[in-house]
Amino acid sequence: MYRILDAQFIAPGIKRFVIDVPRIAKKHQAGQFVILRLHERGERIPITIESSDREKGTIRIVVQAVGKTTYELNALETGGAILDVVGPLGKPSEIEKYGTVAVLGGGVGTALAYPTTAALKKAGNRILTILGGRSRELVLLEKEMREVSDALYVTTDDGSYGEKGLVTDKLRELIGKGEPIQLVLAVGPVPMMKAVADLTREHGIRTIVSLNPIMIDGTGMCGGCRVLVGGKSQFACVDGPEFDAHQVDFGVLMRRNRMYRDAEKESLERFQQACAGNGQGGSCKNGAAETAPVTIAGGKP
Amino acid sequence: MSPAKEVSANPVPMKERMKIPRQGMPEQAAELRVMNFTEVNLGYSQELARQEALRCLECAKSPCVDYCPVGVKVKDFVKLIVAGDYLGAAAKIREDNVLPAITGRVCPQEDHCEGFCLLHKKVDSLGIGYLERFVADYEQKAGAPPAANAAPTGKKVAIVGSGPAGLSAAGDLIQRGHQVHVFEALHEIGGVLVYGIPEFRLPKQVIREQIDTMRKMGVEFETNVVVGKTVSIDELFEEEGYDAVFIATGAGLPVFLNIPGEHLNGVYSANEFLTRINLMHAYEFPRYDEPMVGLRGKHVAVIGGGNTALDAIRSARRLGAERAYVLYRRSETEMPARAEEVKHAKQEGIDFQVLTNPVEFLDDGRGWLRAARCVRMELGEPDASGRRRPIPIAGSEFEVPLSVAIIATGTSANPLVQSTTPGLKTNKRGYIEADGESQRTSRKGVFAGGDIVTGSATVILAMGAGRRAAKAMHEYLNTGAW
Ligand SMILES: Cc1cc2nc3c(=O)[nH]c(=O)nc-3n(C[C@H](O)[C@H](O)[C@H](O)COP(=O)(O)OP(=O)(O)OC[C@H]3O[C@@H](n4cnc5c(N)ncnc54)[C@H](O)[C@@H]3O)c2cc1C
Ligand SMILES: Cc1cc2nc3c(=O)[nH]c(=O)nc-3n(C[C@H](O)[C@H](O)[C@H](O)COP(=O)(O)OP(=O)(O)OC[C@H]3O[C@@H](n4cnc5c(N)ncnc54)[C@H](O)[C@@H]3O)c2cc1C
Ligand code: SF4
Ligand code: SF4
Ligand code: FES
Numbered sequence: 075m076y077r078i079l080d081a082q083f084i085a086p087g088i089k090r091f092v093i094d095v096p097r098i099a100k101k102h103q104a105g106q107f108v109i110l111r112l113h114e115r116g117e118r119i120p121i122t123i124e125s126s127d128r129e130k131g132t133i134r135i136v137v138q139a140v141g142k143t144t145y146e147l148n149a150l151e152t153g154g155a156i157l158d159v160v161g162p163l164g165k166p167s168e169i170e171k172y173g174t175v176a177v178l179g180g181g182v183g184t185a186l187a188y189p190t191t192a193a194l195k196k197a198g199n200r201i202l203t204i205l206g207g208r209s210r211e212l213v214l215l216e217k218e219m220r221e222v223s224d225a226l227y228v229t230t231d232d233g234s235y236g237e238k239g240l241v242t243d244k245l246r247e248l249i250g251k252g253e254p255i256q257l258v259l260a261v262g263p264v265p266m267m268k269a270v271a272d273l274t275r276e277h278g279i280r281t282i283v284s285l286n287p288i289m290i291d292g293t294g295m296c297g298g299c300r301v302l303v304g305g306k307s308q309f310a311c312v313d314g315p316e317f318d319a320h321q322v323d324f325g326v327l328m329r330r331n332r333m334y335r336d337a338e339k340e341s342l343e344r345f346q347q348a349c350a351g352n353g354q355g356g357s358c359k360n361g362a363a364e365t366a367p368v369t370i371a372g373g374k375p
Numbered sequence: 376m377s378p379a380k381e382v383s384a385n386p387v388p389m390k391e392r393m394k395i396p397r398q399g400m401p402e403q404a405a406e407l408r409v410m411n412f413t414e415v416n417l418g419y420s421q422e423l424a425r426q427e428a429l430r431c432l433e434c435a436k437s438p439c440v441d442y443c444p445v446g447v448k449v450k451d452f453v454k455l456i457v458a459g460d461y462l463g464a465a466a467k468i469r470e471d472n473v474l475p476a477i478t479g480r481v482c483p484q485e486d487h488c489e490g491f492c493l494l495h496k497k498v499d500s501l502g503i504g505y506l507e508r509f510v511a512d513y514e515q516k517a518g519a520p521p522a523a524n525a526a527p528t529g530k531k532v533a534i535v536g537s538g539p540a541g542l543s544a545a546g547d548l549i550q551r552g553h554q555v556h557v558f559e560a561l562h563e564i565g566g567v568l569v570y571g572i573p574e575f576r577l578p579k580q581v582i583r584e585q586i587d588t589m590r591k592m593g594v595e596f597e598t599n600v601v602v603g604k605t606v607s608i609d610e611l612f613e614e615e616g617y618d619a620v621f622i623a624t625g626a627g628l629p630v631f632l633n634i635p636g637e638h639l640n641g642v643y644s645a646n647e648f649l650t651r652i653n654l655m656h657a658y659e660f661p662r663y664d665e666p667m668v669g670l671r672g673k674h675v676a677v678i679g680g681g682n683t684a685l686d687a688i689r690s691a692r693r694l695g696a697e698r699a700y701v702l703y704r705r706s707e708t709e710m711p712a713r714a715e716e717v718k719h720a721k722q723e724g725i726d727f728q729v730l731t732n733p734v735e736f737l738d739d740g741r742g743w744l745r746a747a748r749c750v751r752m753e754l755g756e757p758d759a760s761g762r763r764r765p766i767p768i769a770g771s772e773f774e775v776p777l778s779v780a781i782i783a784t785g786t787s788a789n790p791l792v793q794s795t796t797p798g799l800k801t802n803k804r805g806y807i808e809a810d811g812e813s814q815r816t817s818r819k820g821v822f823a824g825g826d827i828v829t830g831s832a833t834v835i836l837a838m839g840a841g842r843r844a845a846k847a848m849h850e851y852l853n854t855g856a857w
Pocket of ligand 5: 288290291293296297299312
């Protein structure tokens with residue numbers, strides 16, 4: 075059992091948690107993630123570590139409710155607990171002094187990009203950040219990102235905040251203006267990452283993306299997270315999750331992520347029926363208790 | 376031992392013993408069991424066990440013992456069954472084998488004890504595995520308490536990985552008075568025994584009972600720790616005060632075929648397929664959250680001929696697959712799976728297509744698997760493994776329509792521990808180098824055993840390595856000599 079020391083919504087359907095996991099806090103490096111399982115009947119889902127505090131032994135995560143497990147997670151509150159948290163998994167980001175780095179965060183992807191951006195800033199890079207979201211509320215972590223950026227731009231699909239348009243529009247503009255961008259880090263929905271990769275390929279700018287295939291163990295054991303990179307199979311949980319965007323086959327990733335769509339839909343519908351009236355995954359108090367009794371980690375093999 | 380000649384309790388004259396037929400294992404009917412995940416073999420009754428035990432010839436030279444990788448005193452425990460002393464029989468097995476309820480069920484007996492039983496020369500070999508399982512289950516029901524531990528030594532050992540190698544080492548080390556802490560990457564204890572081998576062959580309850588016993592003996596288990604990521608071997612020594620470490624991380628990395636189409640939806644590694652089912656309970660969706668692609672009425676194939684392959688395809692059958700194939704590139708003689716599993720699989724309607732190898736997975740146009748393009752093989756000269764090498768027959772290509780293909784052609788070493796432990800020597804294939812007798816590695820205080828040293832092998836071999844390591848670790852902890 076891992077205790078939730080704090081849980082707050084930071085945007086509709088997006089919640090930030092502080093979890094007590096000293097072992098993981100101590101070893102965390104930017105770019106790594108944890109896998110968590112809520113209760114005995116839960117699935118294992120990967121979530122990026124947004125930040126960690128070694129002294130306090132805590133990590134912070136930001137979760138967007140998209141399906142059963144993330145809705146159920148976002149129904150947990152301060153004082154609650156998560157059955158299993160394992161990590162830090164994945165390769166840490168490669169932090170070097172590249173010069174000017176453009177960071178593109180789409181929706182909850184911003185939370186995934188934040189720790190790497192902060193590390194890149196610390197390494198002496200000039201950071202140009204472009205945050206995108208469908209609308210104003212879905213532009214996340216603006217304050218935190220601003221602190222580690224030399225310039226920050228916001229785009230929204232509906233123009234409700236910042237400039238109307240896509241993050242790629244802004245990137246194209248910056249490149250056009252002659253910004254000497256050496257590296258692009260793009261984290262967000264797969265279509266966004268693909269669009270960024272297509273743009274930067276034309277301009278020959280090295281681009282890193284953080285991929286989000288379906289995972290189970292996170293240790294290289296199942297092969298379920300395999301992605302096609304440069305024509306070769308790579309396991310995102312151990313070889314990634316960050317990869318050279320120009321080598322990634324995004325089509326395969328999108329297709330494989332849809333593999334369980336019917337079952338996922340069924341799960342979510344059942345869950346939402348069980349806690350009716352739940353708009354953003356926040357009002358279903360005992361979501362975990364509804365589906366299964368919570369038992370002590372390691373208490374039952 | 377008293378020098379006096381032991382008197383046999385077996386009332387059946389030698390000549391008559393061979394006339395008793397081998398007692399069959401009561402099992403769930405095939406038509407029923409393809410619809411559930413409960414155990415196929417139901418276990419011997421006392422009567423059946425006694426009847427089977429009476430067949431033993433009590434050979435002076437007992438090859439059954441010599442060919443058991445851990446030297447279980449087969450003749451002696453069988454005699455105790457004949458005498459009706461089942462707990463005594465269990466204790467006798469435990470002298471050499473700490474997980475008899477498991478090995479009795481999953482050892483490839485035909486390659487070990489039973490394969491060399493002298494009865495086998497004339498009639499069917501003795502049902503040693505069935506008897507071992509019988510006494511282990513009997514002991515469990517009787518609730519016999521575990522033997523007491525030696526006085527505490529004050530030494531602390533870390534075991535990395537909770538498969539059979541790690542568990543057996545942990546059991547032996549706690550008994551010798553050391554403090555034992557087992558680290559496991561997954562959320563459940565047991566390694567392949569829980570995430571690989573399905574419920575219908577090895578019920579989780581059996582493993583749980585073994586682990587509960589170990590907990591009672593004082594072994595500490597910590598799940599969700601990936602050594603090499605969450606904590607390194609060096610940190611275990613320097614920061615957490617461990618005096619010795621045993622690495623038993625198995626050979627869990629799936630190997631793919633590297634043929635076109637492997638990224639199509641519907642193509643799985645056996646590890647993923649079995650993990651979803653066993654560890655994550657996908658067969659109980661939606662009671663459990665883990666999903667599985669629907670298999671009902673579908674055509675499914677597994678590629679490979681080992682235990683893993685059969686476990687996967689028999690699971691697929693239980694999930695409703697209408698056609699279930701084993702595609703294996705050699706002939707049935709070379710198939711590494713346990714004989715009993717092949718028999719059971721056939722009873723369950725699994726279609727064995729031997730001398731068949733897929734060369735490509737074909738797309739249905741929407742990114743899902745439609746079929747496997749296969750080629751027929753013939754056997755040529757023996758290769759390095761001593762088995763005859765399969766050679767493709769030109770022009771023999773054909774298609775097998777499939778919705779799901781499961782690749783079970785082998786696994787390799789997971790590099791997480793090796794790559795984060797300076798000075799730990801590995802061989803060309805990435806397995807840890809360890810001494811065959813003491814299981815010592817190139818790093819002082821670090822021992823390794825099981826599949827991470829040998830490559831994918833068997834439960835009993837992993838267990839044997841765990842026991843040798845425990846013995847050598849005990850010596851090292853006492854003397855400090857390396
Ligand atoms: C390395 C990595 C880091 C991630 N970090 C974050 C993060 O910081 N915050 C965040 O909100 N989300 C993150 N995700 C995505 C998150 O894991 C998925 O949203 C979550 O698993 C969905 O589960 P669900 O049951 O709620 O939804 P489902 O209904 O199961 O699925 C909804 C979508 O999520 C994807 N998905 C389903 N199961 C998994 C799984 N086991 N692993 C990965 N994806 C899955 C599916 O493709 C599907 O499109 C990350 C994913 C990866 C791989
Ligand atoms: C599907 C299947 C069926 C089989 N059937 C049979 C059979 O019928 N009979 C038979 O004799 N053998 C069978 N085998 C083989 C047998 O299971 C293995 O040889 C045996 O389990 C090896 O034991 P082990 O202890 O070395 O490793 P494993 O059982 O693989 O256990 C290793 C453990 O270490 C953990 N681990 C790995 N890396 C780390 C890390 N970095 N930190 C912490 N923990 C870690 C893993 O999660 C795992 O729990 C089968 C194997 C499979 C896959
Ligand atoms: S441990 Fe396995 S090989 Fe040894 S006697 Fe028992 S069943 Fe046979
Ligand atoms: S070889 Fe067979 S018959 Fe002889 S003692 Fe062993 S089990 Fe009994
Ligand atoms: S999640 Fe299983 S190998 Fe990556």
